[in-house]
Amino acid sequence: xxxxxxxxxxxxxxxxxxxxxxxxxxxxxxxxxxxxxxxxxxxxxxxxxxxxxxxxxxxxxxxxxxxxxxxxxxxxxxxxxxxxxxxxxxxxxxxxxxxxxxxxxxxxxxxxxxxxxxxxxxxxxxxxxxxxxxxxxxxxxxxxxxxxxxxxxxxxxxxxxxxxxxxxxxxxxxxxxxxxxxxxxxxxxxxxxxxxxxxxxxxxxxxxxxxxxxxxxxxxxxxxxxxxxxxxxxxxxxxxxxxxxxxxxxxxxxxxxxxxxxxxxxxxxxxxxxxxxxxxxxxxxxxxxxxxxxxxxxxxxxxxxxxxxxxxxxx
Amino acid sequence: xxxxxxxxxxxxxxxxxxxxxxxxxxxxxxxxxxxxxxxxxxxxxxxxxxxxxxxxxxxxxxxxxxxxxxxxxxxxxxxxxxxxxxxxxxxxxxxxxxxxxxxxxxxxxxxxxxxxxxxxxxxxxxxxxxxxxxxxxxxxxxxxxxxxxxxxxxxxxxxxxxxxxxxxxxxxxxxxxxxxxxxxxxxxxxxxxxxxxxxxxxxxxxxxxxxxxxxxxxxxxxxxxxxxxxxxxxxxxxxxxxxxxxxxxxxxxxxxxxxxxxxxxxxxxxxxxxxxxxxxxxxxxxxxxxxxxxxxxxxxxxxxxxxxxxxxxxxxxxxxxxxxxxxxxxxxxxxxxxxxxxxx
Amino acid sequence: xxxxxxxxxxxxxxxxxxxxxxxxxxxxxxxxxxxxxxxxxxxxxxxxxxxxxxxxxxxxxxxxxxxxxxxxxxxxxxxxxxxxxxxxxxxxxxxxxxxxxxxxxxxxxxxxxxxxxxxxxxxxxxxxxxxxxxxxxxxxxxxxxxxxxxxxxxxxxxxxxxxxxxxxxxxxxxxxxxxxxxxxxxxxxxxxxxxxxxxxxxxxxxxxxxxxxxxxxxxxxxxxxxxxxxxxxxxxxxxxxxxxxxxxxxxxxxxxxxxxxxxxxxxxxxxxxxxxxxxxxxxxxxxxxxxxxxxxx
Numbered sequence: 034x035x036x037x038x039x040x041x042x043x044x045x046x047x048x049x050x051x052x053x054x055x056x057x058x059x060x061x062x063x064x065x066x067x068x069x070x071x072x073x074x075x076x077x078x079x080x081x082x083x084x085x086x087x088x089x090x091x092x093x094x095x096x097x098x099x100x101x102x103x104x105x106x107x108x109x110x111x112x113x114x115x116x117x118x119x120x121x122x123x124x125x126x127x128x129x130x131x132x133x134x135x136x137x138x139x140x141x142x143x144x145x146x147x148x149x150x151x152x153x154x155x156x157x158x159x160x161x162x163x164x165x166x167x168x169x170x171x172x173x174x175x176x177x178x179x180x181x182x183x184x185x186x187x188x189x190x191x192x193x194x195x196x197x198x199x200x201x202x203x204x205x206x207x208x209x210x211x212x213x214x215x216x217x218x219x220x221x222x223x224x225x226x227x228x229x230x231x232x233x234x235x236x237x238x239x240x241x242x243x244x245x246x247x248x249x250x251x252x253x254x255x256x257x258x259x260x261x262x263x264x265x266x267x268x269x270x271x272x273x274x275x276x277x278x279x280x281x282x283x284x285x286x287x288x289x290x291x292x293x294x295x296x297x298x299x300x301x302x303x304x305x306x307x308x309x310x311x312x313x314x315x316x317x318x319x320x321x322x323x324x325x326x327x328x329x330x331x332x333x334x335x336x337x338x339x340x341x342x343x344x345x346x347x348x
Numbered sequence: 349x350x351x352x353x354x355x356x357x358x359x360x361x362x363x364x365x366x367x368x369x370x371x372x373x374x375x376x377x378x379x380x381x382x383x384x385x386x387x388x389x390x391x392x393x394x395x396x397x398x399x400x401x402x403x404x405x406x407x408x409x410x411x412x413x414x415x416x417x418x419x420x421x422x423x424x425x426x427x428x429x430x431x432x433x434x435x436x437x438x439x440x441x442x443x444x445x446x447x448x449x450x451x452x453x454x455x456x457x458x459x460x461x462x463x464x465x466x467x468x469x470x471x472x473x474x475x476x477x478x479x480x481x482x483x484x485x486x487x488x489x490x491x492x493x494x495x496x497x498x499x500x501x502x503x504x505x506x507x508x509x510x511x512x513x514x515x516x517x518x519x520x521x522x523x524x525x526x527x528x529x530x531x532x533x534x535x536x537x538x539x540x541x542x543x544x545x546x547x548x549x550x551x552x553x554x555x556x557x558x559x560x561x562x563x564x565x566x567x568x569x570x571x572x573x574x575x576x577x578x579x580x581x582x583x584x585x586x587x588x589x590x591x592x593x594x595x596x597x598x599x600x601x602x603x604x605x606x607x608x609x610x611x612x613x614x615x616x617x618x619x620x621x622x623x624x625x626x627x628x629x630x631x632x633x634x635x636x637x638x639x640x641x642x643x644x645x646x647x648x649x650x651x652x653x654x655x656x657x658x659x660x661x662x663x664x665x666x667x668x669x670x671x672x673x674x675x676x677x678x679x680x681x682x683x684x685x686x687x688x689x690x691x692x
Numbered sequence: 693x694x695x696x697x698x699x700x701x702x703x704x705x706x707x708x709x710x711x712x713x714x715x716x717x718x719x720x721x722x723x724x725x726x727x728x729x730x731x732x733x734x735x736x737x738x739x740x741x742x743x744x745x746x747x748x749x750x751x752x753x754x755x756x757x758x759x760x761x762x763x764x765x766x767x768x769x770x771x772x773x774x775x776x777x778x779x780x781x782x783x784x785x786x787x788x789x790x791x792x793x794x795x796x797x798x799x800x801x802x803x804x805x806x807x808x809x810x811x812x813x814x815x816x817x818x819x820x821x822x823x824x825x826x827x828x829x830x831x832x833x834x835x836x837x838x839x840x841x842x843x844x845x846x847x848x849x850x851x852x853x854x855x856x857x858x859x860x861x862x863x864x865x866x867x868x869x870x871x872x873x874x875x876x877x878x879x880x881x882x883x884x885x886x887x888x889x890x891x892x893x894x895x896x897x898x899x900x901x902x903x904x905x906x907x908x909x910x911x912x913x914x915x916x917x918x919x920x921x922x923x924x925x926x927x928x929x930x931x932x933x934x935x936x937x938x939x940x941x942x943x944x945x946x947x948x949x950x951x952x953x954x955x956x957x958x959x960x961x962x963x964x965x966x967x968x969x970x971x972x973x974x975x976x977x978x979x980x981x982x983x984x985x986x987x988x989x
Contacts, residue, residue, distance in 0.1 A: 055829055059841060158423075171977075175969040177921050179928050180944060180962035183951060191952050245464040252419055252459075253479040253530055254452030264467045286834030290925045294948075304837070305929055308844040316844055320837065327832055342469065 034339065041335055045328060052324040053106065057099050060317045111318035116310045121318035124303065129322065131201050132299035135222060135291065136284050138215050140277065142223025143230050147273075150227075151234035155242060156261065166231050173228025178287055182221040182294040189217060199296035218295045225287050226280050233276045238269040271341045278334025282327045365433075366538055366570050367393040367416065372430030372440075374415055376641075382426055383642025385411050387594045389430065390669065390676075393538065398564065398571045400581035400602070402617065403591035404638040409574050412591070413542045416572070417455055418447045434538070453483040456531030460543035462524035466515040472523075473499075473511025476530045483534045498529040502559060521552035528559065535567055542574045557584055578617055582606060582690075587675070590614045593639045593649040600675035607689045610677040613650045615687035648680065656685055717906070720982045727978040730971040737968060741788040750778035752785045753936050764956055771956045773947055779960055782938050787964070789939040793854045793932070794919045798912055800858020805865030806901075806908075812866070813873025814896055824870070827863035835860035836922055843931050850933040853926045854919075861915055868911055872904035906983040910976055917972030924965050940965050 086092050093101070105111070111121035150169060153162035190198035196217055202210040241247065242265050250260045289301035296302075300319050307315040369391040375382040386408050393399050403409045414420045416432060418439055431438045434455070439447060451457075459465050467475060476498065477491040486494070492511075499507030502525045515523055524544065531539060541560065545553040561584065564571055575581055581588055581602075588605050590598045590613060598611040609615040636653040643649060647663035654662065662680060669676040679685075721727035740747075755775045762772040770779035812823040830838070835857060842856030843849075876882055877900070885895045924941025926932035933939040938946075940961040947957035 051829055052832075059845070171970065171973055172966075175917060175921075175966055175973050177924050177928075177941070177944075177962065177965050177969070179925060179941075180958070180965065183944070183948060183958050183962070187951055187955060187958075245459060245461050246467040248419070249457075249459065249465045249527065249530070250467070252417065252451055252457035253482075254448045254450070255478065255482055256448060259478070259482070264469070267469050268467070282832060282834040282837075286836035289836055289840065290929065293929055304840055305931070308840050308848075308931060311844060313844070316841065320833075320841060323834070323837060324832070331832075 037339055038336060041332060045332055048328050049325065050103070052328065053103055053321065054099065056317060056320050056324065057102050059320075060313055061095070061098075106321060111321065112314040114312055114315045116312045116315075121315055124315060125300065125318055125322055128298055128300045128303050130203070131297055132285070132288050132292070132301060134204065134211070134215055135218050135288055135297065135299060136281075138212075138219035139222030139226055139284055139287075140280075142219050143226035143277075143280075146223060146227040147230040147234055151231050151238060152261065152266065154231075154235045155238035158239065163235075166235050169224075170228045170232040170235075173225050173231075176224075178221055178225050179290045179294050181224060182217065182291055185217045185221060186294070201297045201299075215297075218291050218297060221291050221294075222284060222287055226284055229280060230273060230276055234269060234273045237272045238265060241265040241269045244268075267341060271338055274334055274337045274341065278331050281330035282323075285323050285326065364395050365392050366395045366397075366435065367391075367572075368433045369412075369416070370430050370433070372415065372432060373428040374411065374420065375426040375428060376411065376420070377424045377426070378641070384428075384644055385594050385642060386415065389596060391589060391596065391599070393570050393572055395537070396564075396568055396570055397587065398573060398585045400585035400588040401572060401574045401591060402576065402578055402581050402588060404576060406638050406641055407591040408594040409591050410542055413457075413540050413572065413574050416540060417451050417457065418442065418444075419451075419457075449483075452479050452531075452536075453534040454536050455538045455540060456534070456536040457540045458524070458527045458531045458542070458544050460546050462520050462527055462547060465527050466523060468515050470514070471512050472515055472518065472526045473513075476511075476526065476533055479530050480533050494533065495529070498533055499526075501532075501563070502526075502529045504529070520548055521555065524548060524552075524556055525559070528556075528563070532563060532567065532569070537569060539564075539569050539571045540574070541571060543576070544573070545580060546575070546577070553580075560584070578621055590617070593643045593645075595649060595678060596669065596676075597650065597679070598675065598677045599669075600672065600677075604674035605689070609687050609689050610672050610674075610682050610685075611650075611679050612654045612656050612685065612687060615689065616655075618690045619688060621690055648678075656681060717979075717982060721975075721978050724978050724982075726974050727982075730975040730978070733967065733971045734975070737787065737971075738791065740784060741791050744784035744788055748778070748781035748784050750781045752777060752781040752938070754778075763954070770960045771954065773943075773954075773957055774950055779943075779957065782943060783940070783960060783964060786938040786940050786943055786961070789850070789933055789937060790920060790923060790941070790965075790968075793850050793923045793939065794916055796851070797854040797857040797861065797919045797923070798915050800855055801861030801865055801915065802908075802912075804859055804862035806869050808862075809866040809869030809904075810873055810896060810901060813870040814877065814900075816874075820870070823866070827866050830860065831863045833860070836925065839922065839926060840931065843926070848931045848934065850923070850927070850939070853932045854923065857919055857922050861919075864911060864915070865908065868907045869901070869904045872907060873900055876900050876903050906979075910979045910983060913972055913976035913979055917969040917976065920965060920969050920972065 083092075109122050111125070113120055114124060117124075146169065150162060150166045154160070154166040157163060186198045189196045197214050198217075200214060202214050204211040238261075242261070244265070247260055247265055250264055255264075285301070288299060289304060291297070292299045292301040293305060300322065303315065304319045306312070307319065369389050372386060372389040373384070374386040376385045377383070389412060391399070401409045401412065411420060416434075416439070427440060430440075432440050434450065439450070442450075466472060473492065473495045476495045477488070480486065480491040480494050481488070484491075495511055496507045499511060504510050504522060504525050510518070510522065510526075515526075518526065528544075539560075544560070545556050548556060557580065560571065560573075563569065573581065573584055578588075585602050587599070587601050589596050590611060592613050598605070598609065598614045600610070605614070606618065609618055635655075639649065645651060645663065647665055648654070648657070648667045651657040651662040657663070658681070665680075667678050667680050669678045670682065672682065722731065749769075755777060757775070764771040764779075770783065772778055773782070808823050812820040838860040839853055839856035842859070843853050846852040846855075873896075882895060882899060885899050886892060890898075923932060923939065924944070927939045927941030928945035930942070930945060933942050935942070935946075943961040944958050947954065951958050
């Protein structure tokens with residue numbers, strides 16, 4: 034298991050380098066650069082722009098700039114925001130906990146919805162739970178998240194007045210308020226993520242319940258709880274864990290919209306702001322951080338998969 | 349329930365019927381419609397007896413094996429008639445809970461595919477231990493000790509190490525031994541073995557059969573051995589039942605059966621045995637193909653492949669089992685025909 | 693090829709049989725209630741969107757400051773918005789914008805995905821390796837993020853946004869086409885076609901690519917549903933369609949502030965998005981069931 038972890042950990046480095054290259058190329062394509070922005074826009078004198086360009090190292094060849102970019106990024110230096118002149122890393126440090134909280138709670142809700150639903154559905158094909166699971170799987174994909182979020186706000190915040198509609202309270206300030214403020218956003222995200230998870234889990238559990246070993250377990254008189262919960266579900270969880278890992282990018286993408294609806298100060302809303310103000314430096318930082326998150330998530334996914342499936346560890 | 353209660357409640361002496369199936373018929377719905385898969389099955393397994401169940405694939409023999417312990421999912425099946433008495437209790441009328449108590453404790457089962465019959469996610473020793481703990485309620489350590497002992501019993505060398513292996517780390521023969529260990533862990537009075545050696549190579553096949561023979565003698569179990577291979581049945585069983593298209597065609601003691609089968613289908617099967625083929629001669633093969641699942645004919649179900657079939661006689665009325673010297677046969681012409689057996 | 697001669701007729705048969713099967717696909721989809729309902733809804737929607745601008749009861753961009761935020765009634769069936777514009781009229785016109793944008797993104801995805809997919813599958817080797825690696829990297833970005841990044845480069849606007857979404861989709865189409873081409877590359881009927889002297893290029897397009905169509909059509913159906921959601925999300929954020937034009941998403945974004953006093957402004961466009969996306973997804977499900985033969989459930 035340890036060698037597997039280390040080997041898998043080593044593959045992260047090239048993955049991150051490729052991602053950094055993509056982000057670098059993408060932002061280098063942008064018309065205008067940091068120097069122009071720093072010098073005060075397109076109207077600045079060419080001398081001033083050139084001066085900033087030298088100061089920011091933008092006059093160096095591309096390869097050297099890329100190396101600079103990687104070295105700086107690796108040491109936590111992501112440049113300075115054009116619009117607020119704040120270090121991008123500071124902005125990220127402030128906003129990331131919000132998004133991470135949301136993503137974490139969203140996944141918990143997704144699992145809480147998908148696991149029981151898919152299990153009952155797989156045990157009773159064509160039953161009520163099966164129909165509900167199909168409805169969740171379809172609606173989670175077909176309902177626009179922002180609209181679903183607005184409906185939740187309309188019902189639970191504006192009409193019933195049970196839950197706050199907007200803003201964020203840090204966990205360290207007040208855990209209960211943190212949870213209450215994130216509840217509706219997390220349900221929205223959870224509903225979206227549960228769709229694929231339910232569909233996948235329902236299919237793979239159904240598949241495993243037809244396997245020979247389930248027949249063996251049943252023929253040995255084991256209880257259904259053990260046959261399904263301990264044996265079939267454990268193997269069916271393997272692909273489900275992979276699905277969860279693949280959904281991390283989707284979850285972060287969904288956060289953009291959800292944070293906008295609920296006015297949460299996370300990296301999603303930060304990204305929208307950056308797009309509007311064309312703050313390339315912030316955009317770069319946000320994307321890079323997201324990629325890091327996605328890559329780490331896929332690493333954790335593989336690790337979890339190896340824990341569940343003993344065969345993987347050997348290979 | 350504990351192991352003791354079984355011994356008190358049912359201790360049939362040798363020769364009594366341990367398992368008796370009476371007029372059992374079952375429909376299955378693999379798709380939308382129900383198909384008749386088992387038709388009017390009668391069968392009896394006496395205490396300590398080894399009964400062979402032979403037939404081509406699709407004859408219903410595996411479904412019958414699953415039905416014996418209520419393992420055919422209720423969702424896709426429908427019992428039309430009959431009952432299955434195990435130790436005098438009708439298992440078709442039992443609640444799932446009570447069935448589960450019998451499975452694995454009083455009746456062990458082993459299946460064809462040792463490759464997939466064990467959960468790949470758990471160590472094999474833990475899987476066997478789980479069954480022991482489920483039926484005996486013993487501690488982890490006791491169950492573990494029992495697993496090691498059972499592994500020795502089924503001739504797994506180095507049992508401590510093998511118990512900690514995952515299924516994919518073991519060979520097919522070893523896995524089948526683990527499955528056997530699991531099936532006999534609670535010392536059942538009946539073992540149902542569904543093609544236990546089919547997926548194994550010839551040498552392993554012989555070893556597994558030898559092991560089953562030894563266990564049967566030591567533990568005084570009854571065994572129902574299901575196979576498509578008459579050679580295996582011949583070597584191992586006291587009595588044989590021949591199934592075709594969901595019906596029992598012939599039922600006889602093994603020795604008279606081999607010398608003088610009473611049903612044309614049984615005769616054809618015997619003549620198709622490889623050791624029965626004279627060298628360099630054309631293989632005798634049964635013409636036609638096995639009937640599809642749910643096949644029903646107005647007359648004898650074998651008539652369309654039978655070389656002795658008589659139009660107007662064999663294809664008009666359903667045939668029932670009639671007694672013979674050595675058992676029973678389902679053939680209208682049984683008394684007129686003198687059929688060839690295995691030429692020993 | 694060293695395959696035994698006996699297998700040759702059977703493989704060509706499979707190709708013929710599958711060809712025949714596809715002709716019956718439309719009929720079989722229409723035989724399913726879910727299939728016929730989704731198709732009927734989508735056809736109706738497309739017709740309405742085409743003639744929408746001519747049948748609107750009011751001018752969709754006509755402000756009426758004396759009649760703002762009117763609830764649904766006899767005059768205005770779906771009420772009016774904060775500028776007094778008729779919601780039904782705007783919905784009809786916006787539908788065209790949303791559907792065209794959706795189609796644009798999927799066509800972009802096909803344009804960028806199919807050819808590289810064919811080449812990667814057919815040529816193989818290092819070319820295949822590079823193409824699939826790039827596709828994998830693209831797939832690991834959230835497609836909405838990629839769209840946002842490209843919008844940031846090219847500026848807000850629906851055309852740019854949909855170009856971005858299309859590029860984000862290309863890898864999915866690429867994978868399907870590549871897989872299918874790889875699958876049939878060594879099939880006997882392909883060998884046979886090449887040996888009869890048909891130009892290789894024609895063999896690829898006329899004989900190999902058609903095998904990918906069923907899988908592609910299924911994917912297109914799902915992608916249309918997903919794109920509609922992404923388009924409406926971007927427009928909701930204000931990064932897609934720009935005022936005074938409207939898409940269903942921007943109609944929701946523009947009226948979020950009035951949700952408490954005028955919920956119909958949010959409900960109507962949202963329901964239309966939901967139903968449309970549902971129809972695309974259901975159609976995809978039905979197609980998949982019918983193509984793969986039998987339902988998985």
